[in-house]
Amino acid sequence: MVKSQASAATVLRAIADDKSLELFSTVALETIDSKNLKNKTKLTRKQYYSRLSRMTRAGIVRRKNGKYVLTTFGKIVYGSKLTIENALNNYWKLKAIDSLETSNELPKEEQQKLIETLFDSEEIKEILVRGSSAEPVLKRVSGRLSVSYASPDSNHDS
Numbered sequence: 611m612v613k614s615q616a617s618a619a620t621v622l623r624a625i626a627d628d629k630s631l632e633l634f635s636t637v638a639l640e641t642i643d644s645k646n647l648k649n650k651t652k653l654t655r656k657q658y659y660s661r662l663s664r665m666t667r668a669g670i671v672r673r674k675n676g677k678y679v680l681t682t683f684g685k686i687v688y689g690s691k692l693t694i695e696n697a698l699n700n701y702w703k704l705k706a707i708d709s710l711e712t713s714n715e716l717p718k719e720e721q722q723k724l725i726e727t728l729f730d731s732e733e734i735k736e737i738l739v740r741g742s743s744a745e746p747v748l749k750r751v752s753g754r755l756s757v758s759y760a761s762p763d764s765n766h767d768s
Contacts, residue, residue: 616668621687624668629653630661631691637671637678638688647678696731703728707738 625634633651636642642650648658662678665671670684680688697704707725710716716724725738 621668621670624661624664624670625687625691629657630664633658633661634665634670634684634688635691637665638680638684641677641679643677644673693733693737696734700729700731700734704734 625631629651633647633653636647636650640647648655651658653661662671665684666673669681670687671678672681672684673679706728707721710721710724722739725735729735729738
């Protein structure tokens with residue numbers, strides 16, 4: 611049987627509530643068997659299995675040797691979750707950049723210098739400097755997944 615590709619809505623629904631997101635993150639961060647995973651999340655049996663079933667159908671989690679692990683696609687989704695958390699941790703700085711862009715009082719070059727000064731995260735700097743035309747690229751840095759952004763004309767096939 612060939613599974614059809616999940617939609618973005620299906621994937622987002624699978625991790626949309628706090629408990630599902632916690633379960634997904636636990637799978638991403640720990641190698642843990644199903645019983646201990648269920649106990650750690652403090653979900654009822656039905657909640658636990660229905661959430662894992664949604665994640666499995668969405669293609670972000672799979673079972674391997676009695677343990678749940680992220681699929682390759684799931685690693686990309688987890689990287690996006692980390693990007694969102696990073697943005698949330700810098701929310702007020704991002705709002706300040708929005709205000710400056712709206713007012714048009716600061717030249718683009720000065721905005722870029724401000725972005726370089728305000729943000730420690732290279733990921734956020736790349737997103738803000740390159741804008742929405744950048745393509746996300748997942749890479750492993752110091753054993754952790756990281757998302758970087760490349761311009762659409764750069765070559766990823768090297």
